[in-house]
Amino acid sequence: MGKTIIIGAGGQIGTELTLALRNQYTKDQIIAADIKDNAPELIQDGPYIQLDILNREAVRSYIIDNQIETVYLLAALLSATAEKNPDFAWKLNMEGLFTILDLAKEGHVKKIFWPSSIAVFGPTTPADNTPQHTVMEPSTVYGISKQAGERWCEYYYNKFGVDVRSIRYPGLISYKSPPGGGTTDYAVDIFYKAKATGKFTCFLSKDTALPMMFMDDAIRATIQLMDAPADRLRIRSAYNLGGISFTPEEIASSIKKHLPAFEITYEPDFRQAIADSWPNSIDDSYAQQDWDWKLGFDMERMTREMLENIH
Ligand code: NAD
Numbered sequence: 204m205g206k207t208i209i210i211g212a213g214g215q216i217g218t219e220l221t222l223a224l225r226n227q228y229t230k231d232q233i234i235a236a237d238i239k240d241n242a243p244e245l246i247q248d249g250p251y252i253q254l255d256i257l258n259r260e261a262v263r264s265y266i267i268d269n270q271i272e273t274v275y276l277l278a279a280l281l282s283a284t285a286e287k288n289p290d291f292a293w294k295l296n297m298e299g300l301f302t303i304l305d306l307a308k309e310g311h312v313k314k315i316f317w318p319s320s321i322a323v324f325g326p327t328t329p330a331d332n333t334p335q336h337t338v339m340e341p342s343t344v345y346g347i348s349k350q351a352g353e354r355w356c357e358y359y360y361n362k363f364g365v366d367v368r369s370i371r372y373p374g375l376i377s378y379k380s381p382p383g384g385g386t387t388d389y390a391v392d393i394f395y396k397a398k399a400t401g402k403f404t405c406f407l408s409k410d411t412a413l414p415m416m417f418m419d420d421a422i423r424a425t426i427q428l429m430d431a432p433a434d435r436l437r438i439r440s441a442y443n444l445g446g447i448s449f450t451p452e453e454i455a456s457s458i459k460k461h462l463p464a465f466e467i468t469y470e471p472d473f474r475q476a477i478a479d480s481w482p483n484s485i486d487d488s489y490a491q492q493d494w495d496w497k498l499g500f501d502m503e504r505m506t507r508e509m510l511e512n513i514h
Pocket residue numbers: 210211212213214215216217236237238239254255256257276277278279280281295318319320321371372373374375376381382383384385387
């Protein structure tokens with residue numbers, strides 16, 4: 204593998220993706236980049252550059268001068284934060300993508316990973332076992348930006364042969380790096396509060412089912428998709444990825460098996476409407492068929508892993 208850059212490496216996914224890629228490939232070849240002044244501690248063992256994805260010329264120069272072959276573009280505003288600042292969310296989530304797609308179109312970059320989300324679906328989408336191809340009328344600025352991004356990825360692949368790959372991640376659950384402003388963040392916070400105070404107030408109602416996934420599975424899926432032979436990939440918008448579907452009440456019950464005194468209360472806020480517009484569960488049979496995807500962590504295994512590793 205040639206030189207790789209992860210833009211947005213300081214975030215929830217980027218930190219763990221950088222760690223995983225550095226374990227798998229030559230450490231010096233995996234460059235972490237973020238708008239933050241410094242890399243998170245966990246990834247200070249390899250190259251880091253401060254880079255603003257919105258500075259198109261700086262990004263172009265760095266990638267061309269350093270002969271970067273693969274780009275993971277993770278910098279974005281997530282669903283809840285994006286609703287508070289829709290203009291900037293649209294700018295950040297779209298402009299960076301064009302900068303990287305254009306570099307690939309011009310032949311400077313060979314391969315791109317750009318994540319999509321379950322947010323591309325909307326209230327008119329079938330909510331259970333949502334298929335790969337279905338009605339998609341997202342009602343959030345985040346979902347609209349992800350859906351537009353998917354369309355552009357497929358367009359650049361069809362028109363210019365750009366090798367861009369994507370996954371519609373479910374909500375991701377991790378303990379190494381905190382989540383960055385999404386509607387699914389409660390499913391991380393619940394573990395920290397369960398360990399710290401034994402109590403948690405959830406911003407979603409108890410019966411709000413959403414697709415979720417433990418971070419190790421998401422990272423494995425990402426690397427597996429990027430390593431898959433191009434001729435096996437039928438989807439150049441973004442692959443559905445199912446994960447585990449659960450409600451706040453169900454994850455609380457799973458935690459209670461380990462911490463019987465744990466208590467949860469519910470105070471839904473503006474994020475309830477976002478969650479209500481997203482699927483309950485996802486059909487990922489295309490990922491299973493095209494790049495042999497198989498889920499590793501069920502709810503019990505994920506709960507155990509989270510509770511054992513949060514201190
Ligand atoms: P995050 O908010 O934790 O991390 C994003 C990172 O991007 C941050 O470190 C931030 O500093 C950086 N960043 C912001 N603006 C930047 C800029 N102008 N230039 C360079 N870096 C900048 O987000 P995440 O959860 O790691 O998500 C990464 C990607 O995956 C996003 O595109 C997100 O939409 C997508 N995704 C995440 C989830 C999830 O549950 N975490 C689910 C679906 C999709």
